[in-house]
Amino acid sequence: MARRAVSAGARLDVVSGVQAAWTQHKEQGYDFVVLPLEHEGTPLLDTTVESADWSQRVVAVVSEHDVDNHPEHEKALVTELQWATHLGVAAIMLPLQGPDCCNLASITNPFVHSAEQIATWIHVKTRAPQPPSDTDEQQEAEPARSTWHWWNQFRSLCTPCTRMGLALELSANICDEEEQERWLGEPVKCVVIPTGIFLTNAKGYPVLSRAHQRFVRRLLKLRPQFMLSGPGSDDEGPYPDRRQHLMYLNHLAVMAAQRSVYEASTEGYDDYIEIPLQPLMDHLESQTYEVFEKDPVKYDMYQKAMEKAFEDRKDKDKIVAMVVGAGRGPIVRRALRAAEAVGVADKLTLIALEKNPGAVRILQHYQRTEWGNRVQVFAGDMRTWQPVAKADVLVSELLGSWGDNELSPECLDGAQRFIAEGGVSIPNRYRSFVAPVSTHKNYTELRTHKDRKHVETPYVVLLSNHTLLGDIKELFEFTHPNFGPPGAQQPYTPDNTRFKIVECTATQDGLVHGFAGYFDSDLYADVMISIHPETHTPDMFSWFPMYIPLQTPVYVRKGETIKAAFWRKVSATKVWYEWAVLSPTTTEIHNLAGRSSFIGL
Amino acid sequence: MARRAVSAGARLDVVSGVQAAWTQHKEQGYDFVVLPLEHEGTPLLDTTVESADWSQRVVAVVSEHDVDNHPEHEKALVTELQWATHLGVAAIMLPLQGPDCCNLASITNPFVHSAEQIATWIHVKTRAPQPPSDTDEQQEAEPARSTWHWWNQFRSLCTPCTRMGLALELSANICDEEEQERWLGEPVKCVVIPTGIFLTNAKGYPVLSRAHQRFVRRLLKLRPQFMLSGPGSDDEGPYPDRRQHLMYLNHLAVMAAQRSVYEASTEGYDDYIEIPLQPLMDHLESQTYEVFEKDPVKYDMYQKAMEKAFEDRKDKDKIVAMVVGAGRGPIVRRALRAAEAVGVADKLTLIALEKNPGAVRILQHYQRTEWGNRVQVFAGDMRTWQPVAKADVLVSELLGSWGDNELSPECLDGAQRFIAEGGVSIPNRYRSFVAPVSTHKNYTELRTHKDRKHVETPYVVLLSNHTLLGDIKELFEFTHPNFGPPGAQQPYTPDNTRFKIVECTATQDGLVHGFAGYFDSDLYADVMISIHPETHTPDMFSWFPMYIPLQTPVYVRKGETIKAAFWRKVSATKVWYEWAVLSPTTTEIHNLAGRSSFIGL
Structure with missing residues (x-):
């Protein structure tokens, strides 16, 4: 059985014997099966399948009802949607067949909103099927034909719903880098890979072209599920045998899973929406400081900056450094190290100012247990505090993700009163x-x-x-x-x-x-x-x-x-x-x- | 004193002696004066003016602070706006100076929303002042230069507020018909007419060109106020003497006040937003019927239609006509008249069906007092009623402003059961x-x-x-x-x-x-x-x-x-x-x- 690095489903043209199909594919390492709601006039039906399997293991494919050109097909479409709801499937897959999709949106969107347990995957191919007469030049001249425009039209018509996403089918003729980039901004929940786009390598195994590999690797960052469709290597059994394709996909995903330090450090935060901190209005909690302090790189950079600032002031008799908004002291600690590194520890007066009483208590603890009289700790708001000395080097870390959005400017305007002539602020810009x-x-x-x-x-x-x-x-x-x-x-x-x-x-x-x-x-x-x-x-x-x-x-x-x-x-x-x-x-x-x-x- | 067909104001460069200026202009037939919030460094101020006059008789003009190109002018602008609020003027007039107006919008829009008693008139000229080097061709090639685009940019940036409108200044070089038409869709609260665009007629009086007259007549439909600016005929007094211009404007308005029957019948309804009736779900009130019945033209048309339908059936022994949704009977009455007009009264069976019990009672009253046995009245919903006879002519008036929006189709689908072979529906489409x-x-x-x-x-x-x-x-x-x-x-x-x-x-x-x-x-x-x-x-x-x-x-x-x-x-x-x-x-x-x-x- 393939190692499961991806969650994958198998598309089958099966409407009865669902239990058997699911059992066999589960053994092959699939997480779900993708079945038509109706196939050759027969509806999807198997009374032996339990609700839990319908709701977790079955994605139901809606037939291609062209309701935009044939509004009279609405009833058949609605019947299928109602049937999917009745079965309680995990998701429905709804094919977009062309640029005209407003009637499809009008009919299906209420379903998307009312079926609260069912995800909707809008099925789009990266390339539109070409009428044979069209040349490639024509297609490039008519961007409105791009399938992204179909999707864009569809989702723009829909009332926003987080349960609606994309099942993006890779085409043999891969879309260009720009278009790939654009799909990365879209809610790709499932990547559909037809076996027909696989090549065969020297050993006879199915592989993807380098271009397809690259695109799949980029898509993997969105953590989509995968779906294999099309004929298998050996179609003598009741279902297409696509085990080698699945193994290859897993292999690709394993290879792509090598993460950078940044990716490892930020895992789980993807697209998690947070309201920015209000460090001035609120007193931050100890936990919050703890998260900040986990980033060694930031403090390395601060230490490097302080080393250079101290180096430039080596000739002075005395260097006063002040850390304003010192928090629990990570920059204070780096200031001490910087002074030692450039050999000015003996001439350094280091002042730590902090307004948050909780953080001050921790600073005082470090002072007692670690820093001794090398650091003076003061409680106060830098905007109003009366300084005991003027700083040659004023150090702060009050920056937000947008620079000034945690009010660094307002704080430092107050704190610059503490800066001695010729003194600097770190940061200075x-x-x-x-x-x-x-x-x-x-x-x-x-x-x-x-x-x-x-x-x-x-x-x-x-x-x-x-x-x-x-x-x-x-x-x-x-x-x-x-x-x-x-x-x-x-x-x-x-x-x-x-x-x-x-x-x-x-x-x-x-x-x-x-x-x-x-x-x-x-x-x-x-x-x-x-x-x-x-x-x-x-x-x-x-x-x-x-x-x-x-x-x-x-x-x-x-x-x-x-x-x-x-x-x-x-x-x-x-x-x-x-x-x-x-x-x-x-x-x-x-x-x-x-x-x-x-x-x- | 001029007959006041328009509400007009006089623009003056006066910041003190406001009471005297207002008194004199009131005598001349003006309704308000338009004064700068600041003139040559002096703010608008007159402690002898009462609050009621400030709030009803004074429009305050904001100076041209080009805050989009000079954000540092914001403070001066805000000071003027605050001063206008303090004075409690009726309206402020805010000049748009160019296509870049987002900072102006950002600064002024909160004022528009918070000053709940003060209207804001965005002052725009129909033609942008041309830099001397520009030719007419250039202007036409660059529609973004049109002042409508300035206004459109400004209002698109603003959070909608009904107190914000336009003070549209007519330029000597009138804008073309299309542009005029476009202004008619905008909230023109005041039409500013500089005396400089007036011509002098044979008798030496100021008049507007025919083109300007036409535009003013069209604008009059929006019931704007008017404002005269610029030098007067005789500027020896303390204020420009524009009495002849005002008289001319009043004359124009009187001439334009000749209304059509339609205008007279619909007076007071301009842009009054109503929710469409629900005649099926609700029982209409007698008052509502009364309003409907006031339109003779509609019933004339119905009578004409019935006359033709009866005429076409003159050879029959018997004609059955049925008025479904008969209301209080206006069409029943016209059906009787139509039958008389074409001489088929003796062979007409006339049935009135109505679902609203109140209206049925009135139909029965007319039957007793006026129609006698010429009309049979039934209470019932046409969608479910069991007919006593089949109609050769089925008459209904169930139309809404959008045709089918009061559910005429659904009602008539039910009522068509009553139609005899060869019978018709009025309306038929x-x-x-x-x-x-x-x-x-x-x-x-x-x-x-x-x-x-x-x-x-x-x-x-x-x-x-x-x-x-x-x-x-x-x-x-x-x-x-x-x-x-x-x-x-x-x-x-x-x-x-x-x-x-x-x-x-x-x-x-x-x-x-x-x-x-x-x-x-x-x-x-x-x-x-x-x-x-x-x-x-x-x-x-x-x-x-x-x-x-x-x-x-x-x-x-x-x-x-x-x-x-x-x-x-x-x-x-x-x-x-x-x-x-x-x-x-x-x-x-x-x-x-x-x-x-x-x-x-």
Whole structure:
């Protein structure tokens, strides 16, 4: 029996003897069977199958009723859907047969919503079957023919439902990289592989082409189920024998399962939507600090930055370093190490300031048990605290996934009072970035709440089932310290509001569900950290990207300019973001006046 | 003093002495003055003006703060808005200075929503001021420059609010007919007329060009206020003397006030949103019948149709006519008259069937006092009633504004059992029609409810402040009687579900807020009634159009194909419509499964 690295199903043209078919395929290592709701006029029926098997082991295939061109076929379609509900199958598989699918959507969508235990897999091939007269050139000239457009039309018509996903069938003629990329933003629940697209290797075993392998590997990140269809190697038995194909798939999945440190560290977080922390308004719990502290890379970078800062101040008699928002002390510890590494431990005065009483208690514990008089611990809010000394090096880690979104600017504006002349802030700069993102899964998740609030809140999400539809653009920038223009009155209060319009070109026809957000930050000199995909600090997993949703997705065509406005707004009590798409169509300004989401000061 | 046919205001550059300015202009026949919130550095201020005058007589003009290109001007803008709120003025006038207005929207929109007593007039000129180097050709080649696009961008960014409207300033170079038409779909609250665009007639008085007159006459239908700006005829006094201009405007308005019968009959109903009747589920009230019966034209047409039907049956020994859903009897009365008119009164058997007990009582009263044994009155639902005779002429008036939307098909399917061989139904056919409509006002009204239900319900609205963005297309058709294909089993139950995709071409760049719905109906032979704008039965006012809204407006560009799908769906207990836009972008299917609106069976 094949090692089960994938969950796989076998497509069969069986409507009776379901129990026997399932038993045999289970032994072969399958997790489910895929059966037609009706085959040659006979409905799917086997009274010996138990409910639990129907609901966990059977995916039911709806026949190809072309209700858009033949509305009179509605009744037959509805009969099948009702039958699937009656059987209580795990999922139904609904074939999309062409670009015209609005009547299909109108008939099936109420079923998707009412059958709460049944998943719906919209069955789409990566390539449309070509009428024989058409040439390849014609197809490329008519992108509306691409099957992605069929799917896009269908899902745009449907009221969002998390139970609806895609059964994506690989075609022999693989779609290009761009199209593959686009499918990665779609909710692929099942990858259908017809045996006909397999090649035979030197040893006579079925294998996929390199191009197909690559696509399957990319799809594996979405953790889909697989389905084998088509004739087997030996079709003398009652069912096609596709054991070798299944073994090959398992082999592929095992090979692909080698994970990076980042992937290992973030496992289980894929597309898990979190509301950003409110470290200023709330006192973080010890657990939360614990999670942060697990990322060695971030602290390595901070230590490296401090080493360079200390090195540059080696000639001074005394170096005062201050860690503001010290939490449970991970950066304090790294400051001590940095000082030792560059040989300035003896001239270092190290101050740790923290506002959270729980964290202060832990700092004091470390002071007693580990640091001794090398560290002075103070309880206080850096925005109002009266410093006991001025810092040559002010160190903080107040960054959010979007850089400034945990109010680092507001905190450091207060803390820069502590900076001595010629002193520095680590970090000295951070920037946020945005890119238009298509992510049906995350958008649909938010839409299930049926309110405005959820689609007007920026979230922290390890974006997995997504695709970017344009280049990543720089959004806001903050530098520290910021004492204002020459001659400005001190203490200077910088303006932390921002307003910027970003533009990019749509890389292909797509549906924009919002924006992905990232940040990078210069800590000191050339030491920087980044979660920008193109410059991501290797293996650093402290920050996941942001997802800034839209109320209603915006359809864009390849080559069109996508233009969006972003605001960072500040009042006496809160900071919030507003955003709007300006082009190719204009949306309402989201989160106007911070009505749905804000960060408390 | 001029006769006040228009409500008009005078724009003045006055920030002090407001009381004196208002007193003088009131005497001249003005209803309000329009004053800058700040003029040459001095804020609008006059402590002698009473609150009631500020709130009813003063419109405050916000200065041109170009916050989109100079975000640092935000503070000055906010200060003015706060000052306007403090004064409690009737309205503020906010100038749109260019196509980039997202920051202006972000700053001002919260004010629009929070200042609940103050209207906001977005000030837009019909022509953008041209940089001197630009030629006319250039402007026409760049439609994005049109000021309508500025406004469209602005309002699309704003959260809908009924207090926000337009102050539309007429330019000397009038916009073309198409653009004028488009403005008629926008919420023009005030028409600004600079004195500079007036011509001088032979007698030396200021007059508008014919083109301007025509546009003003069209705008008058929206009942806007007017505002005169610019230098007066004689500027020796403290204020520009524009009394002759005001007199001319009043004259124009008086001339335009000659109303058609239709306009007189429907006065006060403009853009008043009504939920369609449920005549089957509810028993109509006597008042409702009374309103219906006030339309002589409809009954004239019915009488004409019956005359022709009786005429065609003159040779028969006996004619049985049946009025089903007879209400309080207006058609029964016309049936009697028709029979007399063609001389068949003696051979007519006239049966009136009605399900509403209240209406039956009134029918019985007329029978006793007026009709005698010429009419037989029965109480019953035509879908289930057992007929006492078969009708040669079955007459009904069960039509809604969208033809079939008050369930005429379902009723007549039941009633056709009563039709004798060779018998007819009056009406024998009706069709519904749709066209994409832009109607900011009606859409915004619905959006204030902040729910899905209100934007998924077809309404009856005398669409006034609207413009069609494409041709009117035929939607559904029903014919009666319908005994099915040859040999069909009787009684035959027709399929009253419908599904149709309609297509038209966008006549210009515009924002589709939904669809306008109409119907026409063949009563008998060539006698027909229609509310289709191109074939509207003169002076008939029984039916207003439908407005079928969209959840989110769809922006269309001139020449693009607008494609939309409509469904009429039927279950055991109800009938409902679903609709979706398919192109240029795709919306969700509205009112899926009748979740928001339906007509009960």
